[in-house]
Amino acid sequence: xxxxxxxxxxxxxxxxxxxxxxxxxxxxxxxxxxxxxxxxxxxxxxxxxxxxxxxxxxxxxxxxxxxxxxxxxxxxxxxxxxxxxxxxxxxxxxxxxxxxxxxxxxxxxxxxx
Amino acid sequence: xxxxxxxxxxxxxxxxxxxxxxxxxxxxxxxxxxxxxxxxxxxxxxxxxxxxxxxxxxxxxxxxxxxxxxxxxxxxxxxxxxxxxxxxxxxxxxxxxxxxxxxxxxxxxxxxxx
Numbered sequence: 640x641x642x643x644x645x646x647x648x649x650x651x652x653x654x655x656x657x658x659x660x661x662x663x664x665x666x667x668x669x670x671x672x673x674x675x676x677x678x679x680x681x682x683x684x685x686x687x688x689x690x691x692x693x694x695x696x697x698x699x700x701x702x703x704x705x706x707x708x709x710x711x712x713x714x715x716x717x718x719x720x721x722x723x724x725x726x727x728x729x730x731x732x733x734x735x736x737x738x739x740x741x742x743x744x745x746x747x748x749x750x751x752x
Numbered sequence: 753x754x755x756x757x758x759x760x761x762x763x764x765x766x767x768x769x770x771x772x773x774x775x776x777x778x779x780x781x782x783x784x785x786x787x788x789x790x791x792x793x794x795x796x797x798x799x800x801x802x803x804x805x806x807x808x809x810x811x812x813x814x815x816x817x818x819x820x821x822x823x824x825x826x827x828x829x830x831x832x833x834x835x836x837x838x839x840x841x842x843x844x845x846x847x848x849x850x851x852x853x854x855x856x857x858x859x860x861x862x863x864x865x866x
Contacts, residue, residue: 671851682754682842682857683795690852728795734851738808742795 641666645743662729663711669731756858770831775843783849784826790839802849
C-alpha cells in the first residue's frame with residue numbers, strides 16, 4: 640500500500656521567516672495531494688491541495704510543489720505568523736473504487752513572535 | 753464551525769465493550785468519511801460512504817463497522833474494544849465524494865478504552 644513520509648516532525652521558525660515541510664510517497668498511482676492544518680484540540684482543515692497534472696499551486700502565503708518523478712511534494716509557507724502554529728499533515732490519495740488517502744505523521748510548526 | 757456534527761464528544765468505556773459514534777454531515781453533502789487519529793498510527797482513513805452505500809474501505813478493522821442512513825447521517829460501530837482503540841475519531845463530509853472534493857471535518861469523538 641501507499642506509504643507517506645513527512646519531514647521534519649517538528650519545525651520552529653521566527654515570525655516572518657519561511658517554513659518548508661516535505662513529504663514523499665511510494666505509490667505512483669497517487670494523484671491527489673492535500674495538506675491539512677490541525678490546531679491544538681481542533682479538527683483538521685484543508686489548506687491547499689494539488690493534483691498530479693500540476694507542478695505548483697499557490698494561495699496567498701501558502702504554496703505546494705509536486706515532483707511526480709521523484710514522488711515528493713512540499714508545503715511552503717512564507718511570512719509566517721504566530722497563528723500559523725499548528726500540526727500540518729500531508730496526504731497522498733487516489734480515487735475511484737480504490738479510493739484511499741494516506742497521511743504523513745505530521746509536522747508541528749511553531750512560529751515564535 | 754464546519755457544519756459537520758459528531759456525538760458524543762467524549763466516550764469512556766471498558767475493554768470488550770461496544771460503542772456507537774454518530775456523525776451528521778454538512779447540509780447537501782452526500783459523502784461521509786471516518787478517520788481514526790492516535791499518537792501511534794497518526795491519522796488513518798477508515799471508510800467512506802456515498803449516498804447510503806459503502807464506497808471505499810481503508811484501514812478499518814473487522815471489529816469496526818459503519819453505515820450511512822437514508823437521512824445521510826452515519827454511525828461508526830466499534831466492538832470488542834481494546835486499549836489500542838483509544839483515539840480521536842473524526843467524521844468528514846464532502847459534496848460528491850470524489851477524490852478532489854474538499855472534506856470538512858467534524859469536531860471528533862474522543863474514545864478512551866480503560
